Amino acid sequence: MEDYTFISQEILSDAKAGKPANQNYTSGHEHSWTAPVGDGSTGNRKCLASVIYDKGTSRPVGILVVLRRTDTDFLRSMCIPMPSSEQAVIDRAWNDLLIATSEWSKQAQTYFWQVALSFAAEVEAKGYAPTAIVKAEHAIDKQLNACLAKGDPDNYQWGMTHPEYGCWNTALQAWLVELKRAEDRLMAAVEDKAGLKKYFDAWHTYYDNYLGAEEGFEDFGGSLYQIALLSSQITIVKARIEMLDTYLGIRNGDY
Numbered sequence: 001m002e003d004y005t006f007i008s009q010e011i012l013s014d015a016k017a018g019k020p021a022n023q024n025y026t027s028g029h030e031h032s033w034t035a036p037v038g039d040g041s042t043g044n045r046k047c048l049a050s051v052i053y054d055k056g057t058s059r060p061v062g063i064l065v066v067l068r069r070t071d072t073d074f075l076r077s078m079c080i081p082m083p084s085s086e087q088a089v090i091d092r093a094w095n096d097l098l099i100a101t102s103e104w105s106k107q108a109q110t111y112f113w114q115v116a117l118s119f120a121a122e123v124e125a126k127g128y129a130p131t132a133i134v135k136a137e138h139a140i141d142k143q144l145n146a147c148l149a150k151g152d153p154d155n156y157q158w159g160m161t162h163p164e165y166g167c168w169n170t171a172l173q174a175w176l177v178e179l180k181r182a183e184d185r186l187m188a189a190v191e192d193k194a195g196l197k198k199y200f201d202a203w204h205t206y207y208d209n210y211l212g213a214e215e216g217f218e219d220f221g222g223s224l225y226q227i228a229l230l231s232s233q234i235t236i237v238k239a240r241i242e243m244l245d246t247y248l249g250i251r252n253g254d255y
Contacts (some may be wrong), residue, residue: 008079043071168230
């Protein structure tokens, strides 16, 4: 319960108060997502999920989840406990989640809880070592966030190219360059280069014709709909890079 209380309440409150990080814990296996709110809003929804470990034992003790919107003061933090936690901790986590997501439907709350516990079960089963998985924010993501911070949504009018569109498009093009580098890394490690090239070419043909195509979206003229499309394309390309690098790591015996 002490671990749960720290993750669900104290991390955020300490950060707001400018207090130093609790030396008994460390974080790792962190993921973050950003997506436009839509419905005429110029804001973004941001989500962070980070596994928190006991620093002395490297034992995972819970998952910190932070949800916020950039166009309102909405900010929620919660803890997803490890499945082996005491029932009292599990029950408290479920009740806290219901409060934090009170505007969600019951179905959405239930599905989120089930997916979160599944993630927690995988973390606990694999026992990830924090030192092996902590990753700094990628330079492309840093550049994207810096670009978004300079946006001027107050001057945006419906039908105009959204001021954040260029930020997202630049990020997508940068991630496509990173994808080419990932392909080159894997290509250098295999003998059947001709066969692998056919596989890469087939994926790019599918991406260009479907996943990366904007046919049907022309009438939106760079609106929030196109930003959502770019964000989704970035997610696809980043996942592709992770898959290729994971396969390379398996070949090299890193996993």
